Amino acid sequence: MEANKGINRRRFLKATAAIGTALAVQPAIDQAKASHTTRHEESSSTLKNVDIPYRTLGTGQAAFHVSALGFGVMGMTYNRSQHPDKQACIRLLHEAVERGVTLFDTAIIYGPLTNENLAGEALAEFKGRINVTTKFGHEVINGKGTGRQDSRPATIRRYCEESLRRLRLDSLPLFYQHRADPNVPAEEVAQTIADLMKEGKVRHWGMCEVSADTIRRAHAVCPLTAIQSEYHLMHRLVEENGVLEVCRELGIGFVPYSPLNRGFLGGGINEYTVFDPHNDNRQTLPRFQPEAIRANMRIVNVLQQFGRTRGMTSAQVALGWLLQKAPWIVPIPGTTKRSHLEENLRTFDFSLTAEEWHELETAVSAIPVVGDRYNAEQERQVEG
Template sequence: MRSHTLGRNGPTVSALGFGAMTLAPRVYADVSEQEATEALLAAVEAGVTLIDTADIYGAGYSESLIGRVLRDRRDEVVVATKFGGNADERGRLRPGLGRPEYVRTALEASLGRLQSDHVDLYYLHRLDPTTPIEETMGALAELVQEGKVRHVGLSEVSPATLRRACAVHPVAALQTEYSLFNRAPEKEVLPACEELGVGFVAYSPLGRGLLGGALRDRSDLGAGDWRRGNPRFQEGNIERNLALTDAVAALAAENDLSVAQLALAWLVHRGTVPIPGTRRAANVRANAAAAGVELDEATLLRLEALVPPEAVAGEQGDEGYLSRIDR
């Protein structure tokens, strides 16, 4: 497993991490605790050191699972978690989650569930529009000084907000959705990270399952699957998007890779750290292997030509709204 240092002075992590949202039964109702445990252990045994979660994944279940399963292996992993992403029953971000007093309360709760005395990388999950980013960063800086947080991260913020945050305290990583199906960060966000010395962590690196290889049509989505309400998975759009996946799969086969491995290897080549999530240990191991794949320039150019941004059908969806609140 290759390693990658996030930011100028951030943590050194595996070139590919593990997204633990998929381990929460309240998010994915059909995942069992045994399955989740096996997937998490498979990640660590495959050399994955960056384990990414959040306090809202399964209402704390994901953090608690990580605490139970990795308590005796805490020194082997870089645990990243997030706060401030809670929404109301209508999906609207709750106000006040970036206030200094809330930051400290949220961290203490996460530390309890993680069974740890520190978080290696602590993210603000979504910008609180009622609190200046400088105040939130000031609170996070205090937690760093106290040793309860090792590094600070932000998720889904604009370059302008990122610059303001970095003026208060170093930001080790910015986490944003990025994949062959969502290349929006290439316009402004990735250049800003390069300029400011901030690492980039790519969530939903497999296009929310479109590049996973298992999804063939809308009927593959369970009745309670949240993607049924996402524009990219609506009838008319999902067929067009899966046609793009088929084109990527053909190129992957030429290189003896799965479509997921090719999509992940592309992100690693771009200098980002993708954090794919899955409940299946076999998929964890296959994804981890993508970190070691070498892609030549010709293959990269062909791949990017197969999925031009304008060809992806449907809007990004819910996260798109949340990422624009500071525009």
């Protein structure tokens, strides 16, 4: 067991050494082209010892160098029905580190608190070599979410201290505002983060589900590293509402959350799937009602058909499509399974042309998506 751990550590150190070298050679983000992604193109010769490529979110002082696929930790305790026990989750997170993943995503509201606690317990030992990003904004009182937003400066400061404690860190690699607070202007939030950065408590910051206008206002006060919003083949709003455009213009990275549409694009969900009534928000989402699932299976079929002749699974098609959109995009799929981790990381084994991706996009676009992504209450919390 101990010897095994030693081997794992040697492989991890080898990977992180290569990441350090890659930092020096990473090209400027705005010079990078938004063409199709291949392992060879992105992995310069300095990276040949690592399994996956790396990308940079943000520019200048806001630049944040991470694995090109992150790991969404949420489903290991929250909102994705049953999950393995804590030790199994820790083993899987360690496996992801060993495979070269350096970006792990959690939030205070996941659980609440249980997900940050898990990430802290599992990943604190890799402090400084991998990054656990977390999020503030949803009000949590006595370990329970209230459904309200609270991004007042004093609350952000308190949440920051509490997250540092749970994650067992001295500074947060990236702190996102989870949802905009209608009572606190973006400039005030940005200034609070700028102050926390000066104090060394936060290194980078980001915002989730905000409009292009909010991004501009916040970025002017404190440069943003990443915007994290929902983006996948069944939800392409950020292509239309100016968010991706403003990220490109200002050199801000983009982190698509739920890149497999909460597992749906992986093909393992059908109209008979039963979601845990106590721990799964999918049962409340219009798009996950049985009739919507039945109708939307046609989209999964297109991904499966497209993947079949290329040896790809539908999950790999979905992730590959996002990765080829721009070199400053870093999806964060979540999983509780070693086989899915492997499958997702193996997306980098495939190299498709722009024409092939266009063919996929055209075929998917021809099928109307049935059901909204959020219910009315959740939709109210996101900026258009």
